[in-house]
Amino acid sequence: MLALAGNSGNPVYDFFIGRELNPRVGTLDLKYFNELRPGIMSWVMLNVCFVIKQHHTYGQASNSMWLAVVPQICYCIDTLLFEYKVLTTMDITTDGFGWMLSFGDLTWVPAMYSLQARYLAFHPVHHSTTTTALIAILALGSFLVFRLSNNEKNAFRTNPSDPALSHLRFIATESGSKLLVSGWWGLARHINYTGDWVYGLAQCLATGFDTPMTYFFSAYFLVLLLHRNYRDECKCREKYKKDWDRYCESVPYMFIPYVL
Structure with missing residues (x-):
């Protein structure tokens, strides 16, 4: 193929x-x-x-x-x-x-x-104990956002009729697919990208601020995720057509709830 x-x-x-x-x-x-x-x-x-x-x-x-x-x-x-x-x-x-x-x-x-x-x-x-704790909390929190949102998405894709997912609301589309508009995916359309990027940023913060070299990973990863987000949006708009507009109205934020 x-x-x-x-x-x-x-x-x-x-x-x-x-x-x-x-x-x-x-x-x-x-x-x-x-x-x-x-x-x-x-x-x-x-x-x-x-x-x-x-x-x-x-x-x-x-x-x-x-x-x-x-x-x-x-x-x-x-x-x-x-x-x-x-x-x-x-x-x-x-x-x-x-x-x-x-x-x-x-x-x-x-x-x-x-x-x-x-x-x-x-x-x-x-690092001081306080700085160490703050970076560790940022890493743990962002990882949970990344992993839990992806778990929810994959569980819904695998079996949307699972009773454990009955609390989730979705939009039925003409293509036959269902788009989640609640849970993690009701907060932002690419909430997993946000968790993934912040998780990487926490690792960069661990190196301090003496060199920009260690922040290359965070900058590169941001460009990668933004490009992937653009491709995702184009692909979904082509696939779902007017249903994608309905979805975007229900979930207006891309990455950060109530901000962006």
């Missing part, structure tokens, strides 16, 4: 985006495998190495290092535990497996996402 975007006729662009949607070697789906396994595991391994490096050099691992590394490792574990849920994401359903995804999965994720730990391995930062 070929990806629609990766068959433009421009060989350079098609190589970048990927012509095949799910290239396989035997029964091995290369995109599904590379989407999580190599990059996520390498990210964890690099972080562990940076913790060991800091401890070896300075005799201890700073509280800032734990504030950066522990949430990232938890995120990686969570990603692998809920690996099956990636099947409904745009990367799997829409994008081809070209240079963009392969480079991102195998190189960009472990190299760029571990920048905070890499910096702290050579420039340890020691």
Whole structure:
């Protein structure tokens, strides 16, 4: 099966985006495998190495290092535990497996996402108890927003008739799909993106403010999520047509309830 975007006729662009949607070697789906396994595991391994490096050099691992590394490792574990849920994401359903995804999965994720730990391995930062607690609370709260909202969405997609979801209100569309307008998804149309981004920001805050390098992750991730949000909105508007207007009236905020 070929990806629609990766068959433009421009060989350079098609190589970048990927012509095949799910290239396989035997029964091995290369995109599904590379989407999580190599990059996520390498990210964890690099972080562990940076913790060991800091401890070896300075005799201890700073509280800032734990504030950066522990949430990232938890995120990686969570990603692998809920690996099956990636099947409904745009990367799997829409994008081809070209240079963009392969480079991102195998190189960009472990190299760029571990920048905070890499910096702290050579420039340890020691936070006060209050600052440590505030960053930890921000990380935990944002992670709960990300995980609980995604759980609710996936549960509703899997079985909207589940009695446990009977309290949720939705809009029935002409396409046959149902759009949630209550619960987490009644607060904002992309509330999971908000939790995901703030979670990453908390890890950047752990490194202090001596260098902008460690905030590259947060800036890049913001651009990534805004672009993905744009693609989501365009795709949904094309799919649901006037029903999407009804949905936007019911859920007017994109990311932050009552703000944005």
